[in-house]
Amino acid sequence: MAAGAVPEEVLLNSDLIQELKEVARDAALLHGVLMRTKESPNSSEVVSYAPFTLFPTPLPRPLFQQAVQLQILFNRLVDKISQDLSFLEEALASTIKVDDFTAQLFNIHRTVQQEGHSQSTVLGLIRSDYMLDLGPDGKTTLKQIEFNTIAASFGGLSSRTPDVHRHILKVAGLLEHQKRVMDNNPAAEFASALAKAWELYGSGRAVVMFLVEDVQRNIFDHRCVENELWKRNVPVIRKTFDDVFKTGLLDQEKKLFVLVPCAVLCGSFLCCVFLQNWEVRLMMERSQAVKCPNIQTHLAGVKKVQQVLAQPGVLEKFFPNEPEAVAQIRATFAGLYALDVGEQGDRTVAMALANPEKFVLKPQREGGGNNIYGEDICRVLQGLKGNSERAAYILMDKIHPQPVENYLLCCNSAVKLTTCVSELGIFGTYIRQGTKMVWNQCAGHLLRTKSAEHDDGGIAAGVAVLDNPCLV
């Protein structure tokens, strides 16, 4: 049996698994791995545990370290892209014609660009996602699935899961495995970066604002980061877009103010979590607030950019004198193909139709769960044939992860032995003041695991569950 794998006498002992499930559930709850219920997503009167794996998943240490070490390079890359406005304009030209969301972002970008930015400090909080690809030669390599520039989700809860897995392993008598589960604290890492940016904003009256959706089922994930900020004596408020729409205003110096419960207006520095209201987004982009992400960093994260980056010579443009950096980043790229109108796009379509099982078709749309696989690729591409709308997608090589047997614990679902695949996210934080990078850190990791039956979908979509690497 491979190191780090759970021995069969544990995995298949149904009495023990039953006991471990109870222990695991209560440990997750006690450690704050919480989620509000589907039925009452805006109430904390009764809550449940966030879904998670019973056991951590074996992951080769060298590949994990490769991903961790890459993160400060990816941070720099994303920040460079966000500052290269002609690159963004060119890369997204075809996308904004057909994808309304990206077009709206781009309009805001253009507006604030013309008006002039009132804040030169940028806070980046990004996540680069990978899967382990088992090649036909039997070699496993690290392949990037995507990178996200609005990526704080589950950084809080994943700070709590290592202790849960260690406890389960201890009760299961797997003491050697237990030592292979590393500490992970994205909540503290995010808070350190946010606190640094708050400090740079330079007003003791400023607060960090978490801009949240109306439906807040994942509030405990945010609360983990909030608590870490309060520990650092940085005040935090939570506001919905609607709150900001109703009570937000800019003063003459473009300082952003919102109404807080102490019944005074406070200068606020903000952290965007998600986006809905374009008017509010524009007000915030115009403001002196330090944005996370700002509009350019948001644009740098759209999938089309990822595909353009994979083209020959593009990474070299961002790292002109660092061939080693280019090689390290490129080594994690899977094949990525444009679907723009024209000959190149036609070739991509022909390739996808010939072997749809080899690819993933990815729309620009935000969030997980929208990717297209197998015969659906043919259906979608044939529907779009010759149509410029196919530029709203990119095509990517499908990754072949090695499946692992595990149990997935989800509220009110039966727990059964499941063949699973995992995705490793590495968090990064950086802060740039004007042209100077003053903070660049790897900020922990997020392992998500799902049934191999599901092609797609994240934790929020209820498909993937929280996990931890068990380094081997």
Place this chain on the structure above:
Amino acid sequence: MAAGAVPEEVLLNSDLIQELKEVARDAALLHGVLMRTKESPNSSEVVSYAPFTLFPTPLPRPLFQQAVQLQILFNRLVDKISQDLSFLEEALASTIKVDDFTAQLFNIHRTVQQEGHSQSTVLGLIRSDYMLDLGPDGKTTLKQIEFNTIAASFGGLSSRTPDVHRHILKVAGLLEHQKRVMDNNPAAEFASALAKAWELYGSGRAVVMFLVEDVQRNIFDHRCVENELWKRNVPVIRKTFDDVFKTGLLDQEKKLFVLVPCAVLCGSFLCCVFLQNWEVRLMMERSQAVKCPNIQTHLAGVKKVQQVLAQPGVLEKFFPNEPEAVAQIRATFAGLYALDVGEQGDRTVAMALANPEKFVLKPQREGGGNNIYGEDICRVLQGLKGNSERAAYILMDKIHPQPVENYLLCCNSAVKLTTCVSELGIFGTYIRQGTKMVWNQCAGHLLRTKSAEHDDGGIAAGVAVLDNPCLV
């Protein structure tokens, strides 16, 4: 305004209180201050927070310290009582005639006494409860309400509440108050004592068994202690009386065995949490297991003993050469009066009927919420007049605590400003091997607060809620 009190601009700012409630609830949940729901007391699929106060309650530091310092004396006193079999027999003679529960305990005690004890190590985990009595002279003194020898409840959750209150105070801007909330970790203290007793038991194959009720709404409280034991590499199992009834057995050396999920029989060392099945209790008392409490220590905790201790000369018998210890303990006694048949009991009845508002009538019954107040005292005593059944009660002076304004947060209840009173419990742990006390510690505290409207009832009864002292 008194130091430690919450300023009115906070206490009466309804917008801020609304915000703090949300913050408080989520903080309690994230810190593991959990309870299963009334609707599903045996499931952890959805859970709620254990009820708690929004703010900690001011408590004079000298009185708090007095209670803490007394604990190692109380530990010794309880242990001495448990070994003084003729004292127990005499003190409980009238009670066992009328109280069936105490009589059953006494029968088991007699049986194992005749057979001879097979374990000379005793683990005590006790709690001494106090209220602050505001005398007619305006002086506040510490008065003991009762002591408990089955008292582990809420030691786990109260280890988690200091951080919750500190967080609330920080968000409320009450930084000075925050520093007055002390650390408290009964879960770790219990676990240290349990681990020591496990070590003294002397078998690496032994496990700590938590004997639990069928309805386990308060499981998270226990889990806090279990987790602390696992951290100390001491294995823990949870068993109901029914589990032990069905699978428990004693070997020829009177080692106790129960079936555990690994499908092997394990030698078990045990911690009783609550009692129901007399057959199981007898089997356990006969066994080599270290009991917590053993039957004599259990008997030492019945309320009648408390009344006998308050009689002149009784404490002196237990501490013959320590007048200082006697004085310190006696200083916390409220007036306690016997209701045995006879002249003394008749005088007690007359005194109670004349001024019922000055007294509390306490039945022997285990657990809180059974005390009798005011006109009900007359009703009960008149019903029992001349009847030997009145020996099942003791009478105690009523304490007059100083009320404090606070908000009580209970699942699915409206939160409103409430006039509250508090009860301070001090936990103690001790281990005796034969005649030698090898462990004697104060093990933290438990402050419980309830609406002043309620005369009686604990947290489990849904009346009192978890609180913390804010030392002034």
